[in-house]
Amino acid sequence: FKVHEAVVANETIEEDLLLKSTAILDELDKRRQEIRTLTNSSEVQRFMDTSETFEQQSFEGKHLENGNTVSIGSIIKNPDHIGCAQLVNVRSVDVLGSGYTKIVLQVVLSEGHTVALKTVYDQGTDIRRCLEEFNDPLGCHKLVAFKLKKEIVLLQRLQHPNIIKLRGHCEVSSGDITAVLEQGQPLQMIQLLQSTWEERFRVCLGLTRLLHYLSNSPLGSVALLDFQPRQFVMVDGELKLTDLDDAILTEPVCQLDQDCVLQFPLRNFSLPCSPQGVCEGMNSMRNLYNAYRYFFTYLLPHQTPPALKHLVDNIMNTTGELRSSINDTLEAFKDVLHLYRSGLHLDSYIPSLxxxxxxxxxxxxxxxxxxxxxxxxxxxxxxxxxxxxxxxxFICNSHPQCSSFCLSKQRTWTGRLLASFQSSFSHLVPDGNSEVYMKKTKAPSVDRV
Ligand SMILES: Nc1ncnc2c1ncn2[C@@H]1O[C@H](COP(=O)(O)OP(=O)(O)OP(=O)(O)O)[C@@H](O)[C@H]1O
Structure with missing residues (x-):
């Protein structure tokens, strides 16, 4: 408890959610206590059922809305929820990643599905530091588990294509908790830097869509305090946020304009203090500038199709100076996507090619x-x-080695066709889904005497 109090005091965790989450966890503990003291087995079963449903609903966030009042009879259990029972016979395949607080394992469930299990990292820096300070293994474990609980509550409430999907969770009486997540691949910035502009644009667009959602989420305007590539994973080419324990849900309070300064290593930005005493829009601005400095700068400008360059440059300038809101930034991204998809930016290519x-x-x-x-x-x-x-x-003409290209029906995420370019081939094979374009060779000139 001492540990809990000390660290919570230092955390910039949104107060309201924290209090409500704590109330839910206390209620769960009370119910478990009741279960332990019951002797009649049918009674035990009844309590087990209601406790499970309570837990289910608490993580759907219904308690948060209803001020912690529960009408257990009216709750319908989510049939897709993966709970403790489904985690009994799992096979751990790999460690997907770890950070200061949590470790993520890839496991195969008994029916063959692969998921990512996120749990407290006992060898992590958070636990180590806590032990150094308080020498209280149980308390430290509880404290770190609490961060994961907060993340689970947030993952239940914040649902978006660019946020990792929570498939379920399991909490045991010792207080240990595990989140069951859809599996992604840890973000490899180097690999992303080597990918096509189209793939990199997709990552930046996904991030912008996510920040647009977070700026006006069901929980208010959410800021990601720890905003780095390692807080994200990739799922089928799409960027997804996985680490939410450092999210805050309220805008900073202020008395003067000077209280609303966004500080970054190389730049500061000032916002006005609203008459209501909050730095309005600060969370969303913080996220946007972080998106610019950690993602857009590296991923967006390089190899932009020439006809889209002015639009992309404009996004870079306006976000780098925080001159446009997240709404305007998203609109600008959508314009680029529209042009790229429609091919309108290619009008200058000569049809006769x-x-x-x-x-x-x-x-x-x-x-x-x-x-x-x-x-x-x-x-x-x-x-x-x-x-x-x-x-x-046009591309084949601009590659000296190219003599032919093959177009299949395969498309990229934007709907563009995939074309493979060759310098030569030995023969043609039947393929209903493909067509081959061969450069016509010029007729050899005949010397006349
Ligand atoms: N669903 C997932 N699929 C694959 N890998 C994941 C998944 N979720 C997280 N990871 C990997 O596990 C790592 C640790 O997860 P997470 O960021 O939640 O832990 P953390 O201790 O809060 O990290 P940090 O110290 O960076 O804040 C991530 O950096 C990521 O690479």
Whole structure:
């Protein structure tokens, strides 16, 4: 308890949620206590059921809205919720990652699904520091488990395509708690830097959509105090937030404008103090500038399609100076996406380019002499996304090695076609989903005497 009080005092955790979460956890403890003291087995079962449902609903956040009053009879259990029972016979496959507070394991559930289990990291820095200070193993474990509980409550309430999905949780009487999450891949910035502009744009767009949601979430305006790439994972090319224990849910209070200064290592920004005494919009501004300095700067400008460059430059300038709100930034991103998808930015490509190529439909190439280009969707050849045959022809013309390209029906996330470019191939094979475009060779000139 001493440990709990000391650290909570130091945490910038949103007070209201914390109090309500604590009340829920106290209630759960009370119920467990009641279960332990009961002897009649049917009574025990009844309490077990109501306790489980209570837990279920508390993590759906219903108690938070109803001021902790529960009408247990009216609660419907989520059938997809993964609880302690489903975690009995799991096979741990790998450690996916760990941080100061938590460790994440990849496990296979008995029915074969793979999920990520997030739990307290006993060898982590948080526990180590707490033990050094208080030498109270149980108290320290409880304290760190509390952070994970906060994260679970937030994951229940904040649902968005760019927030990791909470599949369930399991809490045992010792206070140990495990979150069951959809599995992602830890974000590898180096790998992302090597990916195509389209993939990098997707990450920045996803992040902007997430920040737009957080600025006006069901819990208010949420700021991510610890905003770094390692707080995110990738799921099928989409960026998802996984670490929420450092989120705050209220804007800072103020008396003067000077109280509303956003401080970053290289820059400060001032906001006005509202008549209500809050630094309005500060959470959203903090998130946006962090998105700019940790993500946009590295991922967005590099290799932007030339016709979109002015729009992307504008996003970089306005976010880097915090001159536009998250709403305007999202609109700017949507404009870029629209142009990129529609191919309108390619109007300058000459239609006659295609006439340089002979088309063969219903075939693909085999025995290719591939060449590598950068950034390619495949590391073994030159696989790029194109809006149309015209763009593919333009690209092939600009690569000295290119003599043909093959278009399949495969599309990228924006709906663009995947085209593979070759310097030569040995033969054509039937393929209903593909067409091959070969550069027409110029007729050799005949010398006349
Ligand atoms: N669902 C997931 N799928 C795959 N990996 C994950 C998942 N969730 C988290 N991870 C990985 O586990 C690491 C630790 O998780 P998390 O960030 O929640 O712990 P933490 O102790 O709060 O970290 P930090 O000290 O950075 O705040 C993450 O950096 C991430 O790489």
């Amino acid at each position: 295609i006439r340089d190529y002979a088309v063969m439909r219903g075939v693909s190439t085999s025995g290719n002499m591939d060449y590598r280009c950068w950034p390619s969707y495949s590391q073994f050849g030159c696989l790029l996304s194109v809006h149309s045959v015209r763009e593919a022809a």
